Structures are given as structure tokens and as C-alpha cells.
Amino acid sequence: MDGREGPLTASLRFRLSLWISTAILVGAAIAGVYSYVAATDDAHRNQDTQLRQVGYLISRLDAVPTSPMARERVGDVDFDARLVVRFIDAPGARLPHPERAPYFSSTLPDGLQTVAIGRETWRVFVRTNAKGVRVAVAQQTAVRDAAARSSALRTVMPILFLGPVLVLLAALLVRAMFLPLQRLAAQLRARREHDLGELERAELPSEVWPFVAEINKLMARTVRALTLQRRFIADAAHELRSPMTAMSLQAERLAASDMPGEARERLEALSAGLSRTRVLLDQLLTLARTQESPVDQPTRVPLKKAIQECLEDLVPLAEAKAIDLGVVGDADPLVAGRPVDIRILVKNLVDNAIRYTPEGGRVDISVAEANGRVTLDVDDTGAGIPPEERERVFDPFYRVLGSGEIGSGLGLAITLSIANQVGAAISLLEKPDGTHGLRARVVFPGC
């Protein structure tokens, strides 16, 4: 997994959100249309029922009333919403001509119908009673249409409002559901490269579990392969010990016999070569050992004691180069790890400092404890390491060019391996006072 959010995740989320939103909006639209139609239909039916009821009521009259109908306005009823009653036909009766519109023609059939009179549209119910009296009850359609619209809107409004809210909610939910996956990606991104532990599947959706299981299996296979490789290196180095021993002893025995000066010089060069190979073998074995999985129960090692022990070994080397080697600070903290490994770690750093500092220089070792962490600094007055190489010097067999020093090239690799094993962080920095030289800093976790 690379550092960015993969396009797959974004598109899956996007697609989910898109389709859910579309479904919501379509559903809302359908619901809206349906309620509008239903509300309109209701309003029409209501009006028709009303007209019919009034029509039946009035057509019970036997004869056409001779006095004009009341024309008072009823209090709070809208004038345009009024019901209009007209007698349009009766056998043998002289119908009074209505004084005002609307006028309904006697050609209108019985029943419900919609009639346009002048500029208005009326819904009319016509009934002929047993005596032949024909009555028409009517109401403007504008009324019912207005009622229909307002009723429909009342039903549609919540849907219209809810639609966008649901869309937003859906988007947020989808995002929330995918959060565990993003967290997983972030977790993997933050892992250090040698950390091949299993993934936790507890928080993840079950659809992803098969993936997690396969990834865990893949990591287990990788760990096995790495372990085999390391064991091979360790075994190879171990196997080399016997021939090395034989050669060293043979060279030693040869040195004890008589030989001309020239031969003796050459023998010395040979012995030096053998010695260097022995050192390399030792380093290889140490590196292999420190690369194994962490110790189950590391002990707590007094750091100051480890420093003192390695100083004992290194003071002669420092004195030979007239280097001022000193320890700064009184802190005597404990760090977790195996005593022999901590000693090697410190010794490699100090040894490097001495080697790469010219004659007459200074190497300072300081220990500080703060916030439960222990910081070890080894400062030298050498040429330092260019920033672009500071990562690479920890690679096995990498040597800074031009330093002229012979080493196995494994010192820092071993140091890094030990640091990883105990959970410490190593960094190479400029010195705080800005003078030339290097600061090697190791920060141990609390213990």
C-alpha cells in the first residue's frame, strides 16, 4: 500500500454515495409526484362529494322557490369558494332569471361536469328530481385546484426537505463505515519496515477479513523466508570459523619457525589479512544474532556501566591518537536489553567516533534522562557525515568514501540492529554548537 488513499477506496465510497443519493432522490421524486397526484385527486373528489350532497339536499324541494336565494356572504368563507345553486329547469314553471353570473344553460346533462363560463371554470352537479325540477350546484375549479396544490405541497414538503438531508447522511455514513479501512491503511503506513506482525481484524468489516487473513499469511511467509536467509548467513559464518581457526593456527605455527626476513614480512601481511577476516566473521555472527526476533525478557542494563566497560577497551585506541575521550553527565539510567548487546551498541558508536576523528580531537559521551526516555549522545570532532549519506551508513558494508579507515563495514549495521531489537531510535545529527563533527544519538524507550 502506498502513501496515498488508493483510487479504489475513493471510488467505492464515491460510487456508494452516488448511487444511494440517486436512489434517495428518485424515491423522493416518486413519492413527491405520487402525493401531489393523490392530493389533487382527493381535492377533486372532496369537491364533487360536496356538490352532490348539496345537490341532493336541494333537489328535495318540490317546487322552485319563488323568493330569491339568500345572497349574504357567510362570515369567513371565501367568496370565490362559494357554492352556487341555480334552478335551471322545471316543467311548467317560470324560472326567475338569475340576476348574476354564472348562468347555467338548461342543456346541461345530469351529473358532474366541468363547465367554462366566461373566464372561470366551474364544476357543476345537475340533478333532476322526481318532479322534474332541475337544480345545479357549482363551485369554481380554481378553488379546488388551490386546495389540491396546498395539500399536495404540505405532503411533499417533508420529502423535499428530507431528500438532501438523507443524501448528506448517506454520504457521512458511508464515510464512517470506511473509516476502519482507512485506519488500517494508516497503521500499515506507519509500520517500521522490519515489523511484520499480524494485522488485527477486530475492528474491520467482515468482508475484509479474507483479505486480512491472506495478508497475514503473506507476512508470515515473508518472515519465514527472512529467517531462513538470516540463519543461513549465521550458519555460513559459523562454518567459516573452523577453516579460519586452522589458517590462523597454521600462520602462527609458521611464524614460530625459522625464515628469512623477507618471508617473515610477507607472513605478517598474511597474518594481518587473517586477523581482519576473523574480525569480519565475528561481526557477521554478531549481526546475525542481533537480527533475531527480540529477546523475550530483556534485562535492565545500567547504561553507565556499559559505557565504562567499553571505555576500558577503547582508551588505548584513543590515547594512540591523542584523542580526548570523556563522559559528560551524572545520569545513571537503566535501559532494556541484553548487557552484551548494549555494550556492543555503545562500543561501536564510540569506536567509530574515535576512528573518524583526527589526532588531537575530542569524543564526548553524554547520557540524559527525560520524560522516561534515555538519550545517549556520542559527539566527535571529525569530518562528520554528509546529510545525504546519513541514512546509508547503516547499510551493511557501506563505508564513507575517502575516510581511509579499514573496518568490517558492519559496525553501524549491528548497532542499528540492536537498536531495533530494543526499540531504540538512532539518528546522526549535526552537533548543537555547530562545530564540525558528528553527533550520534540513541534514544532508548522508558524502562
Next chain:
Amino acid sequence: MRVLLVEDDPMIGSVVQGALRDASYAADWVRDGEAALTALRTLEYELVLLDLNLPRIDGMAVLHTIRRARNDVPVLVLTAREATEDRVAGLDGGADDYLVKPFAMSELLARMRALTRRKEGTTSTVLGNGIVELDPATHEARVGAVTVRLTAREFPLLQALLARPGAILSRSELENRVYGWNEEVESNAIEFLIH
């Protein structure tokens, strides 16, 4: 001094045996654990150099067998196993010293001399009887002001005689201390030297 070298690696075994002979030891070399036990049953050795990785019978098993039989011959373990647990196991198993390969021959010889001093109960690094002084490290003998470097045959003989002052050693005992298995015993060599 007669020592038993138990080492399965042919190159290492051959150079160590040669170096031991150079240093005037009568060195017998066996290549597996079974042969080692047989040799120890047959002859008396003054020191055993024991490699741990052996065929037939493992080095630690040989060590345990030696000690169970109440044989307190000094044993110096030579091995490639350098881990602390292995060292502890070796020393607690009855070894008197533990040397990790690769080692320097000079260190091996010095440790052998140290073991011998312990065995003989002396702390002085120089053997003597009041008249003659013998330095095992340099093979030099001194009487009064005269110092002589002894040969490969003279040294072990004098060493054997001085090791336990007052004790009487038979000719065959002396021969055992001076000659290894493959070395021809020159019939009157001992008498010649004594004379």
C-alpha cells in the same frame, strides 16, 4: 607432558598437534568421542584438550563420563560455541577452562600451563627443586648463573622429574611423558638424557 587432543576437524587437529609437539608436549590426537574415552581408559594423560562438536560421542558427554569416573585430569574445552549458556554448561559440566575458536596458539599454551600449575598445586610459574629452575614457558633451565635452553626431548623429561620433587618415576612413565603414540622411542634415549 602427555596431552590428549580431541578434535574432529582434520586441519585444526593437525596444526594444533604439530604446535603442541613444537612446544615439547607429547600430544595424542583422536577424532571422536569414543576414541577419546578409550584413550583415557588406556593411558594416563596430564591434560585433555576437548572439542565439543564430536562424532560418535559428543564432547559434553565425554566430559561427563570423565568426571563420573572420578578422573580429575584437567580438561580445557575448545569449541566454536561461544554463547554464555554454552560456556556455563561447559564449565559446570566439569571443564577447567573454556577457549573459543578461533584462538591463538600462544593463548592455548598459556592456559595449558596455568591448568598444570593448578593441578600441581603450585602458583609459581617456574618449576624448581632448589638447585635447578625450569621455566615451562621458555623451556629454559637454570642452575646457578647458567641458563640453558632445553630441547624438545630434554624439556619434558626435566619437567616430569621436577613436577613432583622426591617422587620416583619409572622409565616407562618417563617415556610416556616424553613420547606420543606415533613417535619412535629411541631405546636408550631416556638413559642418555638422564646421564
